[in-house]
Amino acid sequence: xxxxxxxxxxxxxxxxxxxxxxxxxxxxxxxxxxxxxxxxxxxxxxxxxxxxxxxxxxxxxxxxxxxxxxxxxxxxxxxxxxxxxxxxxxxxxxxxxxxxxxxxxxxxxxxxxxxxxxxxxxxxxxxxxxxxxxxxxxxxxxxxxxxxxxxxxxxxxxxxxxxxxxxxxxxxxxxxxxxxxxxxxxxxxxxxxxxxxxxxxxxxxxxxxxxxxxxxxxxxxxxxxxxxxxxxxxxxxxxxxxxxxxxxxxxxxxxxxxxxxxxxxxxxxxxxxxxxxxxxxxxxxxxxxxxxxxxxxxxxxxxxxxxxxxxxxxxxxxxxxxxxxxxxxxxxxxxxxxxxxxxxxxxxxxxxxxxxxxxxxxxxxxxxxxxxxxxxxxxxxxxxxxxxxxxxxxxxxxxxxxxxxxxxxxxxxxxxxxxxxxxxxxxxxxxxxxxxxxxxxxxxxxxxxxxxxxxxxxxxxxxxxxxxxxxxxxxxxxxxxxx
Amino acid sequence: xxxxxxxxxxxxxxxxxxxxxxxxxxxxxxxxxxxxxxxxxxxxxxxxxxxxxxxxxxxxxxxxxxxxxxxxxxxxxxxxxxxxxxxxxxxxxxxxxxxxxxxxxxxxxxxxxxxxxxxxxxxxxxxxxxxxxxxxxxxxxxxxxxxxxxxxxxxxxxxxxxxxxxxxxxxxxxxxxxxxxxxxxxxxxxxxxxxxxxxxxxxxxxxxxxxx
Numbered sequence: 001x002x003x004x005x006x007x008x009x010x011x012x013x014x015x016x017x018x019x020x021x022x023x024x025x026x027x028x029x030x031x032x033x034x035x036x037x038x039x040x041x042x043x044x045x046x047x048x049x050x051x052x053x054x055x056x057x058x059x060x061x062x063x064x065x066x067x068x069x070x071x072x073x074x075x076x077x078x079x080x081x082x083x084x085x086x087x088x089x090x091x092x093x094x095x096x097x098x099x100x101x102x103x104x105x106x107x108x109x110x111x112x113x114x115x116x117x118x119x120x121x122x123x124x125x126x127x128x129x130x131x132x133x134x135x136x137x138x139x140x141x142x143x144x145x146x147x148x149x150x151x152x153x154x155x156x157x158x159x160x161x162x163x164x165x166x167x168x169x170x171x172x173x174x175x176x177x178x179x180x181x182x183x184x185x186x187x188x189x190x191x192x193x194x195x196x197x198x199x200x201x202x203x204x205x206x207x208x209x210x211x212x213x214x215x216x217x218x219x220x221x222x223x224x225x226x227x228x229x230x231x232x233x234x235x236x237x238x239x240x241x242x243x244x245x246x247x248x249x250x251x252x253x254x255x256x257x258x259x260x261x262x263x264x265x266x267x268x269x270x271x272x273x274x275x276x277x278x279x280x281x282x283x284x285x286x287x288x289x290x291x292x293x294x295x296x297x298x299x300x301x302x303x304x305x306x307x308x309x310x311x312x313x314x315x316x317x318x319x320x321x322x323x324x325x326x327x328x329x330x331x332x333x334x335x336x337x338x339x340x341x342x343x344x345x346x347x348x349x350x351x352x353x354x355x356x357x358x359x360x361x362x363x364x365x366x367x368x369x370x371x372x373x374x375x376x377x378x379x380x381x382x383x384x385x386x387x388x389x390x391x392x393x394x395x396x397x398x399x400x401x402x403x404x405x406x407x408x409x410x411x412x413x414x415x416x417x418x419x420x421x422x423x424x425x426x427x428x429x430x431x432x433x434x435x436x437x438x439x440x441x442x443x444x445x446x447x448x449x450x451x452x453x454x455x456x457x458x459x460x461x462x463x464x465x466x467x468x469x470x471x472x473x474x475x476x477x478x479x480x481x482x483x
Numbered sequence: 484x485x486x487x488x489x490x491x492x493x494x495x496x497x498x499x500x501x502x503x504x505x506x507x508x509x510x511x512x513x514x515x516x517x518x519x520x521x522x523x524x525x526x527x528x529x530x531x532x533x534x535x536x537x538x539x540x541x542x543x544x545x546x547x548x549x550x551x552x553x554x555x556x557x558x559x560x561x562x563x564x565x566x567x568x569x570x571x572x573x574x575x576x577x578x579x580x581x582x583x584x585x586x587x588x589x590x591x592x593x594x595x596x597x598x599x600x601x602x603x604x605x606x607x608x609x610x611x612x613x614x615x616x617x618x619x620x621x622x623x624x625x626x627x628x629x630x631x632x633x634x635x636x637x638x639x640x641x642x643x644x645x646x647x648x649x650x651x652x653x654x655x656x657x658x659x660x661x662x663x664x665x666x667x668x669x670x671x672x673x674x675x676x677x678x679x680x681x682x683x684x685x686x687x688x689x690x691x692x693x694x695x
């Protein structure tokens with residue numbers, strides 16, 4: 001038992017240290033509270049681990065010592081950026097805290113038996129085992145179709161658990177839950193107009209009182225990871241000064257997103273393209289960052305979808321339409337990265353136009369496959385509003401509040417936030433719904449429904465938009481004006 | 484910046500002064516006035532909704548958790564399984580086992596180790612060796628068909644290759660290169676609703692050793 005715990009904790013420790021080193025490499029993170037540093041460390045550490053293990057898996061290196069590789073590489077980045085003394089001082093100072101945190105996460109997860117599974121979980125775990133043993137016969141990578149349906153991102157994260165003889169690293173789920181809470185709370189308070197404390201408390205209480213939140217964060221699947229990385233990417237894009245050399249962790253987060261779920265290339269493309277059209281991208285530095293992220297997403301997508309197509313060719317099967325479509329989309333993202341200044345300058349990307357485009361796609365869905373569209377609509381409505389999705393009262397509350405922000409709050413200065421964020425969320429919802437048409441199978445009633453689970457990716461951003469809108473309009477700021 | 488009303492109106496309201504002369508003493512507000520007042524207090528209304536939502540959410544949490552088909556404590560493998568079985572109780576799993584036995588009286592289903600199987604995991608370590616008479620070479624397919632399973636049936640073993648699935652009729656095609664290893668059948672919320680499970684080689688038209 002002790003050996004098991006120590007190994008599982010060690011993998012979490014290495015992941016967090018890798019993330020901490022990347023945090024240290026960016027001067028902007030210097031003054032953050034320790035809980036927020038851990039939250040960013042989780043997000044960055046996951047990205048660094050996915051990136052490193054992807055390369056080692058491709059190279060056929062499958063030794064347990066590789067768990068030390070992400071922290072070593074990330075520390076070398078920190079040393080190069082900040083100098084050996086400063087980086088070492090900061091990292092070494094935090095080592096005892098990270099060690100205790102890793103042990104606590106593992107022990108709590110094991111004691112409370114946190115971890116929920118479905119068939120998909122075991123597909124991912126089996127892939128992790130196959131990758132850990134350098135085999136190409138795991139369920140998810142046995143056929144092109146399954147490699148396409150289950151990208152290897154989450155399985156890569158569970159490789160160390162396979163080396164250690166564990167089913168999965170359950171402490172990671174708890175780390176994700178804490179990171180989401182800390183990062184969301186910090187983002188609400190760190191805004192130019194901070195959300196009042198009572199509102200932050202209420203938002204976090206709503207989040208933590210949702211059974212679905214705990215199920216999704218401890219679920220052996222990629223949903224909580226995607227939610228954290230999407231939130232992290234948004235926060236980096238809206239808070240940094242646009243210095244490209246500070247964006248290595250953001251690049252890693254975007255690249256990791258692409259290999260975590262098959263739909264994520266579409267989601268990331270929508271997210272980044274919507275940023276090209278907003279006011280934020282008109283600043284030269286920030287547009288440069290968005291171009292780099294577009295290129296990173298495109299390159300990762302090309303690599304992954306290229307592998308899928310290669311598997312199809314090697315097995316003598318004709319490639320699926322979705323694999324070809326995603327390959328072309330990845331290529332298109334690189335193209336957009338090249339011409340983004342032209343698009344932003346000429347405003348060829350219409351602000352909020354994506355909602356209408358995706359609405360049009362869903363109209364096509366409704367007309368071309370009416371029965372499936374109705375079935376998907378009814379199932380999604382029942383999951384979100386009819387308590388069938390396991391969310392509790394969270395969906396009606398979030399929908400009502402985001403609509404209130406969108407309909408009743410004015411944006412006279414045209415800063416674009418949080419309305420732009422809510423517009424993205426609306427577009428993302430339409431995009432995810434349209435995937436019901438692409439996969440040629442309607443969504444179903446139940447917690448495990450794909451659409452239902454994927455909406456969790458958008459939840460932190462929706463709560464962030466609501467909180468920031470409250471902060472911008474709250475009476476608190478008037479009271480502080482010493483009337 | 485977002486404005487809910489113009490700032491001067493808000494400042495006057497907070498000073499306790501009259502916001503709009505026509506608001507005073509009038510029992511009925513025009514639609515526009517009502518909208519303006521609502522907008523003015525919208526952030527506070529949203530905070531109130533969130534607080535109320537949090538309270539209600541905590542109150543309904545046990546109900547939502549009991550209704551959800553997702554549950555915690557699904558550790559598979561290792562020494563933890565015995566405790567998991569205990570926490571879920573033997574009864575439901577045992578009913579499931581009995582149903583299987585009734586349907587397949589001559590099948591040598593062995594739950595191994597008996598106390599280590601949860602309701603979600605049925606281990607059949609000797610099944611393939613004992614029952615599959617036809618050659619089990621690389622590429623041989625095994626179909627798993629379950630009846631009355633409320634949640635999708637799934638299976639796992641790293642030595643088996645997965646090759647597609649159809650959730651509608653709950654058939655799962657599995658390619659295998661090694662039937663000598665243990666074979667795991669995972670059931671979603673199986674419980675007593677499971678009325679039977681068929682295991683047979685594929686394609687169905689050329690079954691060489693159906694166990695059903």
